[in-house]
Amino acid sequence: MFTSKRTILKVDMKTDVGNSREVNEDCFDFRIPQNEFELRTKGQLFAVADGMGGHAAGDVASRLALETFIDCYYSDSMSETVEANLENAACAANGRVSEEARRNPEKKDMGSTLTSAVFLGDTMHVAHVGDSRAYLLRDGRLTQITRDHSWVGELYRRGALTEDEARNHPMGNIITRYMGRDGKFDADIYKERITPHDLVLLCSDGLSNALNAGQIRKILLRHGPSRACARLIALAKRLDGSDNISAIVIRVKRVEGESFPFWKTFRHVVGSRRFQIILLMCAVGMGFLLLAARNLRDIVARIPW
Structure with missing residues (x-):
């Protein structure tokens, strides 16, 4: 996908080990391409991961998942859609964490x-994938974009639990989908049009289990990304803090519709590995066609009429 529009963002991100844990198994990462063409074909990526498995496995799982996911998403691919690239990246990350768990018996229960x-x-x-969350605040209204992949989340969607009951449920940490899982794997992909002044929150369940939607909305409405991150984590620690807490707050400042020169697009396309492979295949195919045509002329020339 190629866009002539540039998204201007203001971002802050923070993580905290919480009040009870010794190791922070949460991890966040981002990539803002410095290459203009990559910026307009791949965009800016932000992500949060929450590892599990104990015995130094959870932090390894979340880091591996994020590194593999981001590297795969930005790998050379000219024809895939953003959705397809994200699905491929998620599958690659799942496979990488699964492989690490198989190679190390002490990490067999790792996931993220x-x-x-x-x-x-x-x-x-x-x-x-899992029960970390993405929220969108627009025109004063807070919407949870993602659906928790958890047993408690399913009960909440069926109306069997209230929001507070779901947040405080003793089985709230049992998730049904995660990175590192063998067998069939799917990531949920969502697509949302953004407008100036939108606020997006990515967070681990250490934050969403401690704060309800009203508390999150109030802080996002009152503060910019940097202060909002700090306030969200501080309040989550004060009200609970039994888990690691991570937050990425992103404000959409504006979307600029600049033109992108054709010669730059052409230069990057020609320089891509996929284009070079296609060009080589075309050259080989053309060579076969020319050889076949010459042989056909020789055969025709030998036929007596």
């Missing part, structure tokens, strides 16, 4: 959630 947001032009693409 992952929730990411790609900002490309006037569109946000969200990839999601």
Whole structure:
């Protein structure tokens, strides 16, 4: 996907070990391409992951998942859509964590959630696995974009639990989908049009289990990304703090519709590995056609009429 629009963002991100844990198994990462062409074809990516498994496995799982996911998403691919790239990246991350768990018996139970947001032009693409969350605040209204992949989340969606009951449920930490899982794997992909002044929150369940939607909305309405991150984590620690807490707050400042020179697009396309492979295949195919045509002329020339 190629866009002539540039998304201008203001971002802050923070993580905290919380009040009870010795190790922070949460991890966040981002990539803002410095290459103009990559910026307009891949966009800006932000992601948070929450590892699990204990014995130094959770922090390894979340870091591996994020590194693999981001590297795969930005790998050379000219024809895939953003959605397809995100799905491929999620599958690669799942496979990488699964492989690490198989190679190390002491880490056999390792896994990780992952929730990411790609900002490309006037569109946000969200990839999601597990119970970390993505929220959107627009015109004073807070919307949870993602759906928790958990047993308690399913009960809440069916109306069997209230929001507070779901947040405080003793089985709230049992998730049904995560990175590092063998067998069939799917990530949820969401697509949302963005407008100036939108606020996006990516967070681990250490934050969303401690604060309700009203508390999150109030802080996002009152503060910019930097102060909002600090206030969200501080309040989550004060009210609970039993888990690691991570937050990424992103404000959409504006979407600029600049033209992108054709010669730059052409230069990057010609320089891509995929284009070079296609060009080589075309050259080989053309060579076979020319050889066949010459042989056909020789055969025709020998036929007596």
